Amino acid sequence: MGASPWNVSDELWERIEPLLPCKQRRFRYPGRKPVPDRKVFCGILYVLHTGIQWEYLPAEMGFGSGMTCWRRLRDWNEAGVWQRLHEVLLAELNAASRLDWARCVVDSSHVRALKGGIHTGPSPVDRGRAGSKHHMITDGHGTPLTVILTGGNRNDVTQLLPLLDAIPPVRGRVGRPRRKPDPLFADRGYDHDIYREMVRARRILPVIARRGTPHGSGLGIYRWVVERTFAWLHGFRRLRVRWERRADIHEAFLRLACCLIAHWQLSSLC
CATH class of the missing domain: 3.30.420 (Nucleotidyltransferase; domain 5)
Structure with missing residues (x-):
């Protein structure tokens, strides 16, 4: 049985991780340890693939809360992560003469x-x-x-x-x-x-x-x-x-889906 589509592969994560904005660590009042970015990204993929509402995101799968995933999706979109990921994948496809x-x-x-x-x-x-x-x-x-x-x-x-x-x-x-x-x-x-x-x-x-x-x-x-x-x-x-009432959140899902399609095209070359 194949892996679930929301379990991000090492190959894809190696392209995404360098693009994520760095968080400044709080030393005086660190609070709770944040959910790892990779787990949160899996939660975002789960919502994208299944269409489930954020508040119903299953906590037992380790994604963090729906609001945590929503905030990261918003912040990563504002930081231009999906746009830059798309450009990285297009460049790789172009280098392989696949565009x-x-x-x-x-x-x-x-x-x-x-x-x-x-x-x-x-x-x-x-x-x-x-x-x-x-x-x-x-x-x-x-x-x-x-x-x-x-x-x-x-x-x-x-x-x-x-x-x-x-x-x-x-x-x-x-x-x-x-x-x-x-x-x-x-x-x-x-x-x-x-x-x-x-x-x-x-x-x-x-x-x-x-x-x-x-x-x-x-x-x-x-x-x-x-x-x-x-x-x-x-x-x-x-x-x-x-x-989504907010256009930027729907656009974030839209851009992320385009990145995933480009990644599928790239993976088909292997």
């Missing part, structure tokens, strides 16, 4: 936001209920390059340029870090000539299906990878529905 810049794909997916909060809005695909959108660009293998959270009523095309600008500089190869694809594939939701010109101005070729044309544009042989990545993303139960 396909020749057919990057953009798309979005809607999730219901049951408690409202920032970056929610009436969803046109869910009878006007409050929802959020996950906007993402992947490479040709389905590895997430960047992800953005917006309200459910935000038009997809409005996030096209912010997504392109959010792709981090990817190292791992000789020369300058890379941060833009060659072509970018998209569905009809991104069919606006003004945005096409803006994408071309960034020296990226927009390959976007046009409205009013028969279905069967042939782009499906390239675009299916982003849909598969969204299926992986929403395989984490905490991301199927947005439970």
